[in-house]
Amino acid sequence: MTTASETKTKRISFNRTIGVAAMQGRGFYYPWAVSVADDGRYFVLGRGSDSDPRGTRYTVMNFEEEYFGTFGAFGTGEGESLWNTCTAIDSAQQLYQTDESLHRIIVRNLDGDLLNTWGEHGAGEGQLNGPAGIAVTASDELLVVDQQNGRIQKFTGDGKIISSFGESGSGDGQLNLPWGICVDSAGDIYVADWGNDRVVKFTADGGFIANYGSSGRGEGEFDAPASVVVDEDGYIYVADWANQRVQVLDSNGAFVQLTRGESNDSKWAQEFLDANSEEQAARAGANLEPDIEFNTDDPHEASAHIEKYFWGPTHLALDNDGHLLVVDSNRHRLQVFDIS
Amino acid sequence: MTTTMTSEKALMAHLMRRAGFGASSEELDRLVEQGYDETVDQLLDIEQPNRMSDNIIRRYHSEYSGMMGNLSAGANWMYRMVSTDAPLREKLNLMWHGMYATGYSKLANGKVLHDQIRMFERHGMGSFKDLLIEISKDPAMIVWLDNVENHKGSINENYGRELLELFSLGVGNYTEHDVKEAARAFTGWTIGNTEYMTMKSARDSVWPYGRLSFHFEYKADDHDDSEKEFLGRKGNFNGEDIVDIICEQPATAEFLSRHIYSFFVADEPPVPEWPYKPPRDPEAIAALSNIYFESNYSIKAMLNYLFKSEFFKSDTARFQRIKGPAELVASVLRLTEEFEKPDISMNPMSQQAQFMGQHLLSPPSVEGWHWGTEWIDSGALVERVNFASEHFGNLDAPGVETLVNRILDAGDDIAPEAVIDRTLDELAITEISDNSREALIDFATRQSESAPADQTRRERVVNILKLAGATPEFQRA
Numbered sequence: 001m002t003t004a005s006e007t008k009t010k011r012i013s014f015n016r017t018i019g020v021a022a023m024q025g026r027g028f029y030y031p032w033a034v035s036v037a038d039d040g041r042y043f044v045l046g047r048g049s050d051s052d053p054r055g056t057r058y059t060v061m062n063f064e065e066e067y068f069g070t071f072g073a074f075g076t077g078e079g080e081s082l083w084n085t086c087t088a089i090d091s092a093q094q095l096y097q098t099d100e101s102l103h104r105i106i107v108r109n110l111d112g113d114l115l116n117t118w119g120e121h122g123a124g125e126g127q128l129n130g131p132a133g134i135a136v137t138a139s140d141e142l143l144v145v146d147q148q149n150g151r152i153q154k155f156t157g158d159g160k161i162i163s164s165f166g167e168s169g170s171g172d173g174q175l176n177l178p179w180g181i182c183v184d185s186a187g188d189i190y191v192a193d194w195g196n197d198r199v200v201k202f203t204a205d206g207g208f209i210a211n212y213g214s215s216g217r218g219e220g221e222f223d224a225p226a227s228v229v230v231d232e233d234g235y236i237y238v239a240d241w242a243n244q245r246v247q248v249l250d251s252n253g254a255f256v257q258l259t260r261g262e263s264n265d266s267k268w269a270q271e272f273l274d275a276n277s278e279e280q281a282a283r284a285g286a287n288l289e290p291d292i293e294f295n296t297d298d299p300h301e302a303s304a305h306i307e308k309y310f311w312g313p314t315h316l317a318l319d320n321d322g323h324l325l326v327v328d329s330n331r332h333r334l335q336v337f338d339i340s
Numbered sequence: 341m342t343t344t345m346t347s348e349k350a351l352m353a354h355l356m357r358r359a360g361f362g363a364s365s366e367e368l369d370r371l372v373e374q375g376y377d378e379t380v381d382q383l384l385d386i387e388q389p390n391r392m393s394d395n396i397i398r399r400y401h402s403e404y405s406g407m408m409g410n411l412s413a414g415a416n417w418m419y420r421m422v423s424t425d426a427p428l429r430e431k432l433n434l435m436w437h438g439m440y441a442t443g444y445s446k447l448a449n450g451k452v453l454h455d456q457i458r459m460f461e462r463h464g465m466g467s468f469k470d471l472l473i474e475i476s477k478d479p480a481m482i483v484w485l486d487n488v489e490n491h492k493g494s495i496n497e498n499y500g501r502e503l504l505e506l507f508s509l510g511v512g513n514y515t516e517h518d519v520k521e522a523a524r525a526f527t528g529w530t531i532g533n534t535e536y537m538t539m540k541s542a543r544d545s546v547w548p549y550g551r552l553s554f555h556f557e558y559k560a561d562d563h564d565d566s567e568k569e570f571l572g573r574k575g576n577f578n579g580e581d582i583v584d585i586i587c588e589q590p591a592t593a594e595f596l597s598r599h600i601y602s603f604f605v606a607d608e609p610p611v612p613e614w615p616y617k618p619p620r621d622p623e624a625i626a627a628l629s630n631i632y633f634e635s636n637y638s639i640k641a642m643l644n645y646l647f648k649s650e651f652f653k654s655d656t657a658r659f660q661r662i663k664g665p666a667e668l669v670a671s672v673l674r675l676t677e678e679f680e681k682p683d684i685s686m687n688p689m690s691q692q693a694q695f696m697g698q699h700l701l702s703p704p705s706v707e708g709w710h711w712g713t714e715w716i717d718s719g720a721l722v723e724r725v726n727f728a729s730e731h732f733g734n735l736d737a738p739g740v741e742t743l744v745n746r747i748l749d750a751g752d753d754i755a756p757e758a759v760i761d762r763t764l765d766e767l768a769i770t771e772i773s774d775n776s777r778e779a780l781i782d783f784a785t786r787q788s789e790s791a792p793a794d795q796t797r798r799e800r801v802v803n804i805l806k807l808a809g810a811t812p813e814f815q816r817a
Contacts (some may be wrong), residue, residue: 021546030402050687051411055402082684083400100400102682179399194399208341224395242395267549279539279547286536300394300405304451304553311550312398312405315508327475330406331549 011235011248012324012337014262018065019044020269021332026067027268028332029055033227033315035087035095037110040320041068044327044334045087045097048074056182058112063319065267065338071112072097077262079114080288081106086180086315088134088142098131100147105131105159106314118159123149126161133192133227137204143181143189148174152191152206165206170196173208180227180315181228181237190236192225199228199238199253212236212253217243217299220255228325229316232340237324239313244299244339246313246326260303261310261328263335310335342777343770348372350770352379354658357768357817358604359647360427360670364739365746365766380647389426392419392682396623402753407450414450414700416688417457421670422679426687429461435603436460437700440475441708442484444701444785448544450553452480453701468596468637472508472583479531479554486705487532488538491565495523502706504586512615513591514571521568525582528563531556541666579628585635590629597628600642605652606660607712624651628725659816662715665696668724668815675729676769677739684813692711696723699817718775733802743767744801756784763804769813776811 020027041062060068073080083101090096095108096114104119119128129148132260136142141162142155150168151231152175155161176195183189187204197215197221202208213222215309224243234251240258247250248257265273273280288307303311311330319325324337352371356363360383363371371379397419398405403412404419421430436588440725442456456478465676471722475481482499489496500523504514529535531554539545540552543756568577570586586592598619602608605624614771619625627649628642635641646652663671669692673679679686693700697720698709709715715725734740747762754762788802808814 010816020548021550023546030406032402048402049403051403051409093476224399226399241399263549265548272547275776276547279536282536282539286533288533288552290532298394300398300763301553304551305555307549307552312402320655329402332546333549 009257010340011257012246012259014259014296015323015338017263017269017333017335018042019059019266019333023052023147024054024057025063025070026059028059028194029057030329031059031088031096031314031332032084032329033043033086033245034317034325034327034334036317036319036325037089037093038320041110042319042325042334043087043089043110044181045084047071047084048327049161050074052215058087058097061150063323065158069112069304076102078117079106084271085132086134086145088136090136090141090142092095092157094157096134096136096142096157097132097217098144100130100132103131104127105134105142105144105155107157116158120282126153126155127163127314128153130180133272133279135183136183138182138187143183145178145181145191147179150178150234152178152181152202163206165202166191170230172211173200173202175229176201179241180225180230182227184230184234185232190230191227192228192238194226194241197222197224198327199225199249201210201234202255209252211239212340217297219246219258220249220253222247226314227316227327229318231318231322231324235339237316239312239316239326242299244303244310246310246316259337260299261308261326261335263308263328263333266333292308307331342774344774345371345765345768345770347770348376350422350658351376351653353768353770355379355383355647356427357558357653357671358431358661360431361667361674362768362817364675365657365768368768375723377648380644381616383426383428383647384427384644386429388786389424389429391424391426392422392679393657395429397682401683401686406550407454409450410444410702411690413454413457414449414693414702415442415686416454417700418666418670418690418693419679419682419686420685421666422673423553430670431667432464432643433457433460435599436464436471437761438603438703438708438711439599440481441703441706442478442480442592442701443703444571446541447480449480449554450701450812451551452483452554455553456480457701465643466638468592469583469587469633471639472586473580475507476503476526476529476579476583477556479556481532482529482556483538483541484556487526488534490523490527490529491778492527492562495527495564495646496519497523499523499526503582506706508586508594508595509589509591510614513589513595518570521570521577522582524564524566524568525570526579527578528559528561529556530559530562530580536708584794593629593632594625596632596639597625597642600639600646601625602711604643604646605657607662609712610710610714613705621651624649659813661714661817663815663817664709664711664715665693665698665720665724666700667729667817668696669693672728672731672809675739675743676737677742678731678734678737680738692727693725694719696727705729724815725810728814729806734804735798735802740802740805743805744798747801747805748797756781756788759784759804760808762809763808767805767814768807769808769811772813773809776813778805780804 056074057072081099103121107116107294132147133145153164179194180192189202199212223242227239236249315327397690404416487499
């Protein structure tokens with residue numbers, strides 16, 4: 001179903017779907033975040049669990065769905081993780097991932113070799129309680145969302161604390177279980193303030209600039225935003241997680257566009273279906289956009305039934321060619337949009 | 341037998357064990373002040389429960405959001421049981437899940453089972469007629485009992501049979517002809533995209549993009565709209581008409597009353613034995629059956645009557661039920677307060693109920709579980725005792741810390757008997773056998789006399805808590 005607001009202004013348009021559900025190997029299992037290397041490869045971070053630990057891995061591939069392998073493992077040992085949350089790559093092509101259960105950061109090279117692990121649980125300076133989003137500044141400093149402490153902490157790549165800002169709350173400059181974070185070309189910082197249903201913009205030093213959005217399901221309103229990214233023109237893209245959609249705002253925070261998702265069959269999905277002709281035939285005969293009267297207004301329900309919709313969009317990223325990547329976690333895929 | 345509380349508090353503790361998952365001593369004091377009938381009304385009337393929100397659960401537990409696997413929906417439900425302020429709703433959901441047992445093995449889709457439990461939450465305290473219609477439309481049930489294969493001119497009797505045998509009338513109150521006619525009436529009651537959904541279930545396929553939820557679909561062209569004869573009535577019946585006739589039957593009232601009595605008052609024999617074993621309290625069943633008809637099939641009215649009845653309040657009804665595994669796990673975790681926020685350990689925690697014999701959303705058959713003493717075999721008993729003991733022994737758990745602090749509030753120099761009485765009070769064990777009490781006192785005495793020098797008083801209290809959790813009284817409701 002397409003709404004008027006989805007069509008009146010187009011900043012993004014659907015390009016393709018990437019990936020397929022797979023407990024291990026080629027494919028994704030609850031992908032939670034993606035980072036893009038200089039060579040164009042996507043490092044898609046999965047979030048498994050003890051009931052299926054194989055999902056806890058990076059899957060490495062690219063826009064054309066070339067597959068380069070996997071690495072990472074579930075556990076508490078060296079280089080292992082429990083609750084993978086976000087990933088970022090610095091200019092030296094070091095790959096960082098946050099683990100909000102073990103309260104630590106894992107650093108690897110792009111071959112997956114472990115370089116470092118740092119982070120200490122707590123509320124003191126430099127300590128972490130549920131590290132969530134992570135972003136790299138132009139000077140290769142790391143911004144880590146210290147979720148349960150309601151603050152942002154800035155670290156060197158090897159984990160030395162530089163500074164921090166923010167506190168728990170709902171006032172200006174305060175944060176409630178924040179999740180995603182990004183930096184724009186001017187160095188300003190944007191935080192997906194998950195528990196306050198808004199995006200908060202800060203200066204590079206952590207000074208409060210503005211709040212964008214409020215609670216709700218309307219245009220420009222949010223329900224638990226998970227991720228934010230800003231393009232070179234200043235447009236702001238928000239993973240409006242519990243509303244199961246992506247919204248586009250202009251540089252002043254005004255609403256531009258929203259989409260519930262437009263997925264089709266990816267290359268890997270098509271290969272699976274080609275090899276399973278009975279399932280392909282049954283799928284071809286099914287209506288994957290059924291008209292259902294739901295007993296709740298929770299968009300989670302529609303997304304559970306209508307396959308093309310986002311279902312748990314946890315992370316957004318821009319690739320080197322200017323595509324917007326939407327990590328569509330419960331559907332185990334990326335939905336890719338062109339930006340125009 | 342020793343009584344450890346005032347009669348009002350003991351009665352309130354009984355209510356909260358049966359209509360909920362127990363309560364702390366502090367909460368019981370507050371509820372006693374509020375009044376018994378008022379507490380029953382509150383348990384029945386909460387429309388918008390406060391509990392851990394779906395957003396919080398989904399943010400941290402990827403699998404409790406997408407629900408592809410066999411554990412996730414049950415573990416998600418455990419969060420609700422542990423955190424809700426409307427425990428009767430979740431307790432009742434457990435009863436309906438046992439009565440309308442539907443399992444993962446055939447569906448390979450946790451989300452549709454989760455949806456069924458949420459349906460129970462919406463209709464489980466309303467009209468029994470509405471509940472029977474909703475369970476007949478429930479997509480998980482439709483696949484579980486093969487109504488997707490029930491077609492005009494080619495019936496599949498499975499759902500029609502279980503509707504009569506296990507869901508409403510009970511064996512002996514219908515004929516084979518009635519089963520066939522009921523099946524004919526439910527032809528055309530299916531799910532959308534039947535072929536694709538059932539194929540994905542049969543193949544346990546998560547490809548290409550995870551599970552898809554099911555939705556009910558009525559296919560008029562596959563419905564047998566010719567005349568049927570059901571329980572002596574003739575007409576051009578559809579499924580709703582069959583439910584109407586079922587609900588008018590005294591046998592349905594008795595069957596439902598016996599289920600409710602068995603779950604909330606005292607264990608009855610397994611359902612297959614009901615045709616030849618009379619209820620343990622026929623007068624109570626008759627009274628509940630009357631309420632069923634007087635209230636136009638209102639489940640809430642039946643529960644209201646039950647909780648305020650003398651047969652429920654009676655001293656002889658207390659501690660007569662064995663806590664079910666999920667109920668035991670939830671009752672411990674509510675006291676220990678280990679899940680005030682999501683934690684990665686919820687999966688193994690939820691699995692503890694499975695090790696004790698109740699894998700939520702994976703019942704052994706459509707008959708569900710056999711309740712009562714059948715929960716207890718030697719293996720399950722060890723699991724139950726170990727679970728309670730382990731968690732009451734976790735001083736890092738905020739609820740355990742609170743319990744210990746309250747027990748120690750009595751001061752530095754209290755006799756072992758006083759420590760035991762205070763411990764029993766905090767765990768709301770309102771009555772205890774002389775054997776159990778003496779064993780606890782003996783343990784506390786020996787511990788105080790021969791404790792290692794480096795053992796703190798807190799550790800000694802924790803040891804007593806661990807042992808109290810293993811008593812038969814705590815394992816019962």
